[in-house]
Amino acid sequence: MDDSTAQTPERTAEATAGPELADLRVAVIGAGNMGGPVVRTLLAAGVRPAHLRIANSGPASSERAAAELGATAAASRTEALEDADVVVLGVKPYQILDLVAELRGDLPAGAVVVSLAAGITLAQIEQALPEGSPVVRAMPNTPISVGEGAVGLMRGTAVTAAQRELVHALFSHAGVAVDITEDQVHAFIAAAGSLAGFAFAIIEAMTEEAVRQGLKRDLADALVQQTLRGAATMLLESGTHPALAKAGVCSPGGTTAEGYAAFEREGVRAGLAATMAAAAERSRQLTED
Ligand SMILES: NC(=O)C1=CN([C@@H]2O[C@H](COP(=O)(O)OP(=O)(O)OC[C@H]3O[C@@H](n4cnc5c(N)ncnc54)[C@H](OP(=O)(O)O)[C@@H]3O)[C@@H](O)[C@H]2O)C=CC1
Ligand SMILES: O=C(O)[C@@H]1CCC=N1
Structure with missing residues:
Protein backbone atom coordinates (compact mmCIF):
# COMPACT_ATOMS: atom_id res chain seq x y z
CA MET A 1 0.00 0.00 0.00
CA ASP A 2 1.34 3.44 -0.89
CA ASP A 3 1.61 5.17 2.45
CA SER A 4 3.03 8.44 1.20
CA THR A 5 -0.06 10.34 2.35
CA ALA A 6 -1.11 8.16 5.28
CA GLN A 7 -1.08 10.00 8.59
CA THR A 8 0.04 8.62 11.88
CA PRO A 9 -3.30 7.74 13.49
CA GLU A 10 -4.00 9.91 16.46
CA ARG A 11 -7.02 9.60 18.73
CA THR A 12 -9.20 12.38 17.40
CA ALA A 13 -10.67 13.56 20.71
CA GLU A 14 -7.08 14.40 21.77
CA ALA A 15 -6.42 16.46 18.65
CA THR A 16 -6.27 20.23 19.01
CA ALA A 17 -9.57 22.07 18.72
CA GLY A 18 -10.59 22.89 15.15
CA PRO A 19 -13.16 25.30 13.77
CA GLU A 20 -16.21 26.25 15.84
CA LEU A 21 -19.09 23.98 14.84
CA ALA A 22 -21.99 25.43 16.84
CA ASP A 23 -23.15 27.65 13.95
CA LEU A 24 -22.61 25.03 11.25
CA ARG A 25 -25.68 23.68 9.44
CA VAL A 26 -25.53 20.05 8.39
CA ALA A 27 -27.93 17.99 6.27
CA VAL A 28 -27.73 14.19 6.52
CA ILE A 29 -29.50 12.53 3.61
CA GLY A 30 -29.78 8.90 4.68
CA ALA A 31 -29.29 8.38 8.42
CA GLY A 32 -29.35 4.58 8.50
CA ASN A 33 -26.89 2.01 9.86
CA MET A 34 -23.89 4.24 8.98
CA GLY A 35 -25.47 7.69 8.61
CA GLY A 36 -26.86 7.30 12.16
CA PRO A 37 -23.43 6.84 13.79
CA VAL A 38 -22.16 9.75 11.68
CA VAL A 39 -24.97 11.90 13.13
CA ARG A 40 -23.91 10.86 16.64
CA THR A 41 -20.26 11.76 16.04
CA LEU A 42 -21.17 15.13 14.49
CA LEU A 43 -23.34 15.98 17.50
CA ALA A 44 -20.52 14.89 19.84
CA ALA A 45 -18.17 17.22 17.92
CA GLY A 46 -20.43 20.19 18.67
CA VAL A 47 -22.98 20.49 15.85
CA ARG A 48 -26.23 21.67 17.42
CA PRO A 49 -29.19 19.27 17.23
CA ALA A 50 -31.37 22.05 15.76
CA HIS A 51 -28.76 22.56 13.00
CA LEU A 52 -28.49 18.89 12.04
CA ARG A 53 -31.37 17.98 9.76
CA ILE A 54 -32.08 14.44 8.65
CA ALA A 55 -33.94 13.40 5.51
CA ASN A 56 -34.51 9.69 4.97
CA SER A 57 -36.66 8.06 2.30
CA GLY A 58 -39.83 9.55 3.83
CA PRO A 59 -40.99 11.84 6.66
CA ALA A 60 -41.92 9.03 9.09
CA SER A 61 -38.46 7.47 8.74
CA SER A 62 -36.77 10.89 9.11
CA GLU A 63 -38.80 11.56 12.31
CA ARG A 64 -37.88 8.15 13.73
CA ALA A 65 -34.17 8.60 13.01
CA ALA A 66 -34.11 12.18 14.34
CA ALA A 67 -35.84 11.15 17.59
CA GLU A 68 -33.49 8.22 18.11
CA LEU A 69 -30.34 10.22 17.33
CA GLY A 70 -31.30 13.48 19.02
CA ALA A 71 -31.28 15.57 15.83
CA THR A 72 -33.96 17.33 13.74
CA ALA A 73 -36.17 15.77 11.08
CA ALA A 74 -36.57 17.65 7.80
CA ALA A 75 -39.93 17.47 6.04
CA SER A 76 -38.12 16.79 2.75
CA ARG A 77 -34.66 16.47 1.25
CA THR A 78 -35.04 20.02 -0.12
CA GLU A 79 -35.82 21.37 3.35
CA ALA A 80 -32.81 19.53 4.81
CA LEU A 81 -30.53 21.21 2.27
CA GLU A 82 -31.71 24.78 2.93
CA ASP A 83 -28.68 26.86 4.09
CA ALA A 84 -26.64 23.66 4.67
CA ASP A 85 -22.88 24.18 4.97
CA VAL A 86 -22.21 20.44 4.88
CA VAL A 87 -24.29 17.70 3.22
CA VAL A 88 -23.64 14.10 4.26
CA LEU A 89 -24.88 11.45 1.82
CA GLY A 90 -25.56 8.19 3.66
CA VAL A 91 -27.54 6.28 1.04
CA LYS A 92 -26.48 3.00 -0.59
CA PRO A 93 -23.76 3.12 -3.26
CA TYR A 94 -26.17 2.16 -6.07
CA GLN A 95 -28.41 5.13 -5.13
CA ILE A 96 -25.91 7.89 -4.59
CA LEU A 97 -25.24 9.17 -8.11
CA ASP A 98 -28.97 9.42 -8.93
CA LEU A 99 -29.48 11.18 -5.61
CA VAL A 100 -26.68 13.67 -6.32
CA ALA A 101 -28.16 14.40 -9.75
CA GLU A 102 -31.56 14.96 -8.12
CA LEU A 103 -30.20 17.23 -5.36
CA ARG A 104 -27.69 19.29 -7.33
CA GLY A 105 -30.18 22.11 -8.04
CA ASP A 106 -30.97 22.48 -4.32
CA LEU A 107 -27.40 22.32 -2.99
CA PRO A 108 -26.37 25.65 -1.48
CA ALA A 109 -23.33 27.13 -3.26
CA GLY A 110 -20.11 26.11 -1.54
CA ALA A 111 -21.69 23.37 0.59
CA VAL A 112 -19.21 20.57 1.29
CA VAL A 113 -20.64 17.23 0.14
CA VAL A 114 -19.49 14.24 2.20
CA SER A 115 -20.16 10.81 0.69
CA LEU A 116 -20.07 7.66 2.82
CA ALA A 117 -20.53 5.34 -0.15
CA ALA A 118 -18.16 2.44 -0.71
CA GLY A 119 -16.99 2.02 -4.30
CA ILE A 120 -18.13 5.42 -5.63
CA THR A 121 -15.18 7.63 -6.50
CA LEU A 122 -14.67 11.33 -5.89
CA ALA A 123 -14.51 11.84 -9.67
CA GLN A 124 -17.93 10.18 -10.15
CA ILE A 125 -19.54 12.44 -7.55
CA GLU A 126 -17.72 15.55 -8.80
CA GLN A 127 -18.94 14.83 -12.33
CA ALA A 128 -22.55 14.75 -11.10
CA LEU A 129 -22.21 18.17 -9.40
CA PRO A 130 -21.56 21.69 -10.71
CA GLU A 131 -17.86 22.24 -11.52
CA GLY A 132 -15.80 23.25 -8.51
CA SER A 133 -18.08 21.63 -5.91
CA PRO A 134 -16.15 20.55 -2.80
CA VAL A 135 -16.54 16.79 -2.27
CA VAL A 136 -15.08 14.58 0.46
CA ARG A 137 -15.32 10.80 0.66
CA ALA A 138 -15.47 9.45 4.18
CA MET A 139 -15.04 5.75 4.96
CA PRO A 140 -16.21 5.34 8.56
CA ASN A 141 -17.18 2.38 10.71
CA THR A 142 -20.11 2.00 13.08
CA PRO A 143 -18.05 2.18 16.34
CA ILE A 144 -17.64 5.93 15.68
CA SER A 145 -21.07 6.14 17.34
CA VAL A 146 -19.32 5.63 20.70
CA GLY A 147 -16.16 7.59 19.81
CA GLU A 148 -14.15 4.38 19.32
CA GLY A 149 -14.22 3.99 15.56
CA ALA A 150 -12.17 5.07 12.59
CA VAL A 151 -12.77 7.17 9.52
CA GLY A 152 -10.62 7.56 6.41
CA LEU A 153 -11.06 10.92 4.65
CA MET A 154 -10.43 11.48 0.94
CA ARG A 155 -10.35 15.00 -0.40
CA GLY A 156 -11.82 16.00 -3.76
CA THR A 157 -10.11 18.36 -6.19
CA ALA A 158 -12.01 21.50 -5.09
CA VAL A 159 -11.68 21.05 -1.31
CA THR A 160 -9.76 23.91 0.33
CA ALA A 161 -7.47 23.55 3.34
CA ALA A 162 -10.13 25.23 5.51
CA GLN A 163 -12.80 22.76 4.28
CA ARG A 164 -10.47 19.84 5.03
CA GLU A 165 -9.97 21.21 8.53
CA LEU A 166 -13.73 21.58 8.91
CA VAL A 167 -14.35 17.94 7.95
CA HIS A 168 -11.64 16.78 10.38
CA ALA A 169 -13.31 18.86 13.11
CA LEU A 170 -16.65 17.21 12.29
CA PHE A 171 -15.07 13.78 12.81
CA SER A 172 -13.00 14.90 15.81
CA HIS A 173 -14.95 12.61 18.16
CA ALA A 174 -14.97 9.54 15.89
CA GLY A 175 -11.95 7.83 17.49
CA VAL A 176 -9.33 7.96 14.76
CA ALA A 177 -9.65 10.16 11.65
CA VAL A 178 -6.95 10.05 8.98
CA ASP A 179 -6.47 11.35 5.46
CA ILE A 180 -6.14 8.52 2.96
CA THR A 181 -5.97 8.29 -0.83
CA GLU A 182 -8.63 6.56 -2.90
CA ASP A 183 -6.08 3.79 -3.63
CA GLN A 184 -5.89 3.11 0.10
CA VAL A 185 -9.64 2.93 0.71
CA HIS A 186 -9.88 -0.77 -0.18
CA ALA A 187 -7.38 -1.71 2.52
CA PHE A 188 -9.05 0.78 4.86
CA ILE A 189 -12.42 -0.92 4.36
CA ALA A 190 -10.82 -4.29 5.20
CA ALA A 191 -9.14 -2.89 8.32
CA ALA A 192 -11.90 -0.60 9.61
CA GLY A 193 -15.20 -0.19 7.69
CA SER A 194 -15.96 -3.88 7.24
N1 LIG B 1 -23.01 0.11 7.31
C1 LIG B 1 -21.70 0.35 7.48
O1 LIG B 1 -21.06 -0.11 8.44
C2 LIG B 1 -20.98 1.24 6.50
C3 LIG B 1 -21.62 1.78 5.40
N2 LIG B 1 -20.96 2.62 4.55
C4 LIG B 1 -21.68 3.25 3.45
O2 LIG B 1 -22.76 3.97 4.01
C5 LIG B 1 -23.82 4.03 3.07
C6 LIG B 1 -25.13 3.66 3.76
O3 LIG B 1 -25.06 2.31 4.19
P1 LIG B 1 -25.96 1.82 5.40
O4 LIG B 1 -26.10 2.91 6.41
O5 LIG B 1 -25.42 0.53 5.81
O6 LIG B 1 -27.38 1.65 4.66
P2 LIG B 1 -28.83 1.74 5.30
O7 LIG B 1 -29.74 1.04 4.35
O8 LIG B 1 -28.82 1.32 6.72
O9 LIG B 1 -29.15 3.30 5.27
C7 LIG B 1 -29.47 3.98 4.10
C8 LIG B 1 -30.26 5.20 4.47
O10 LIG B 1 -30.57 5.90 3.29
C9 LIG B 1 -31.94 6.31 3.34
N3 LIG B 1 -32.44 6.51 2.00
C10 LIG B 1 -32.68 5.57 1.04
N4 LIG B 1 -33.14 6.18 -0.08
C11 LIG B 1 -33.19 7.52 0.19
C12 LIG B 1 -33.56 8.65 -0.55
N5 LIG B 1 -33.98 8.56 -1.82
N6 LIG B 1 -33.51 9.86 0.06
C13 LIG B 1 -33.09 9.99 1.34
N7 LIG B 1 -32.70 8.94 2.09
C14 LIG B 1 -32.76 7.71 1.51
C15 LIG B 1 -32.62 5.20 4.09
O11 LIG B 1 -33.84 5.69 4.60
P3 LIG B 1 -35.01 4.68 5.06
O12 LIG B 1 -34.52 4.07 6.32
O13 LIG B 1 -36.16 5.61 5.24
O14 LIG B 1 -35.17 3.70 3.93
C16 LIG B 1 -31.58 4.90 5.17
O15 LIG B 1 -31.73 5.78 6.25
C17 LIG B 1 -23.47 3.10 1.93
O16 LIG B 1 -23.12 3.86 0.82
C18 LIG B 1 -22.30 2.28 2.45
O17 LIG B 1 -21.39 1.95 1.43
C19 LIG B 1 -19.66 2.97 4.75
C20 LIG B 1 -18.97 2.45 5.80
C21 LIG B 1 -19.56 1.52 6.75
O1 LIG C 1 -20.55 -3.59 3.49
C1 LIG C 1 -20.37 -2.50 2.92
O2 LIG C 1 -20.34 -2.45 1.68
C2 LIG C 1 -20.17 -1.27 3.74
C3 LIG C 1 -18.86 -0.59 3.44
C4 LIG C 1 -17.98 -0.85 4.63
C5 LIG C 1 -18.87 -1.44 5.60
N1 LIG C 1 -20.08 -1.61 5.12
Missing part, protein backbone atom coordinates in the same frame (compact mmCIF):
# COMPACT_ATOMS: atom_id res chain seq x y z
CA LEU A 195 -13.71 -4.98 10.10
CA ALA A 196 -16.35 -3.74 12.55
CA GLY A 197 -18.71 -6.37 11.14
CA PHE A 198 -16.06 -9.08 11.36
CA ALA A 199 -15.33 -8.06 14.96
CA PHE A 200 -18.99 -8.47 15.85
CA ALA A 201 -19.02 -11.90 14.21
CA ILE A 202 -15.89 -12.95 16.14
CA ILE A 203 -17.41 -11.72 19.41
CA GLU A 204 -20.63 -13.59 18.64
CA ALA A 205 -18.77 -16.84 17.87
CA MET A 206 -16.60 -16.60 21.00
CA THR A 207 -19.61 -15.86 23.17
CA GLU A 208 -21.51 -18.89 21.84
CA GLU A 209 -18.55 -21.13 22.68
CA ALA A 210 -18.28 -19.63 26.18
CA VAL A 211 -21.97 -20.49 26.67
CA ARG A 212 -21.35 -24.01 25.32
CA GLN A 213 -18.54 -24.36 27.86
CA GLY A 214 -21.10 -23.63 30.59
CA LEU A 215 -21.10 -19.89 31.27
CA LYS A 216 -24.36 -17.98 31.64
CA ARG A 217 -24.96 -15.78 28.62
CA ASP A 218 -24.69 -12.45 30.43
CA LEU A 219 -21.36 -13.48 31.98
CA ALA A 220 -20.13 -14.82 28.62
CA ASP A 221 -21.08 -11.49 26.97
CA ALA A 222 -19.24 -9.51 29.63
CA LEU A 223 -16.08 -11.67 29.63
CA VAL A 224 -15.63 -11.77 25.87
CA GLN A 225 -16.38 -8.08 25.30
CA GLN A 226 -14.33 -6.85 28.27
CA THR A 227 -11.35 -9.07 27.41
CA LEU A 228 -11.26 -8.00 23.75
CA ARG A 229 -11.62 -4.34 24.74
CA GLY A 230 -8.89 -4.77 27.36
CA ALA A 231 -6.54 -6.51 24.91
CA ALA A 232 -6.99 -3.70 22.35
CA THR A 233 -6.53 -1.02 25.03
CA MET A 234 -3.33 -2.69 26.30
CA LEU A 235 -1.83 -2.64 22.81
CA LEU A 236 -2.98 0.90 22.08
CA GLU A 237 -1.62 2.25 25.35
CA SER A 238 1.69 0.36 25.42
CA GLY A 239 2.54 0.11 21.73
CA THR A 240 3.54 -3.53 22.38
CA HIS A 241 3.60 -5.80 19.30
CA PRO A 242 0.60 -8.18 19.49
CA ALA A 243 2.85 -11.24 19.03
CA LEU A 244 4.79 -10.28 22.16
CA ALA A 245 1.62 -9.66 24.16
CA LYS A 246 0.36 -13.09 23.01
CA ALA A 247 3.62 -14.73 24.12
CA GLY A 248 3.07 -13.19 27.55
CA VAL A 249 -0.19 -15.14 27.90
CA CYS A 250 1.14 -18.53 26.69
CA SER A 251 2.56 -20.47 29.67
CA PRO A 252 4.75 -23.45 28.68
CA GLY A 253 2.54 -26.53 28.40
CA GLY A 254 -0.43 -24.41 29.42
CA THR A 255 -3.98 -23.68 28.30
CA THR A 256 -3.26 -20.76 25.94
CA ALA A 257 -0.48 -22.54 24.05
CA GLU A 258 -2.84 -25.47 23.53
CA GLY A 259 -5.66 -23.19 22.39
CA TYR A 260 -3.30 -21.25 20.12
CA ALA A 261 -2.13 -24.47 18.43
CA ALA A 262 -5.79 -25.14 17.57
CA PHE A 263 -6.11 -21.53 16.29
CA GLU A 264 -3.34 -22.21 13.74
CA ARG A 265 -4.38 -25.83 13.00
CA GLU A 266 -7.96 -24.77 12.29
CA GLY A 267 -6.80 -22.02 9.93
CA VAL A 268 -8.21 -19.12 11.93
CA ARG A 269 -5.33 -16.81 10.95
CA ALA A 270 -5.69 -17.72 7.27
CA GLY A 271 -9.47 -17.39 7.53
CA LEU A 272 -9.21 -13.89 8.99
CA ALA A 273 -6.75 -12.87 6.27
CA ALA A 274 -9.08 -14.26 3.58
CA THR A 275 -12.03 -12.44 5.13
CA MET A 276 -10.26 -9.08 5.01
CA ALA A 277 -8.85 -9.72 1.53
CA ALA A 278 -12.36 -10.52 0.23
CA ALA A 279 -13.70 -7.23 1.60
CA ALA A 280 -10.84 -5.25 0.01
CA GLU A 281 -11.33 -7.07 -3.29
CA ARG A 282 -15.08 -6.37 -3.27
CA SER A 283 -14.32 -2.69 -2.71
CA ARG A 284 -12.04 -2.72 -5.79
CA GLN A 285 -14.77 -4.47 -7.81
CA LEU A 286 -17.42 -1.94 -6.75
CA THR A 287 -15.12 0.86 -7.90
CA GLU A 288 -14.62 -0.79 -11.30
CA ASP A 289 -18.34 -1.58 -11.86
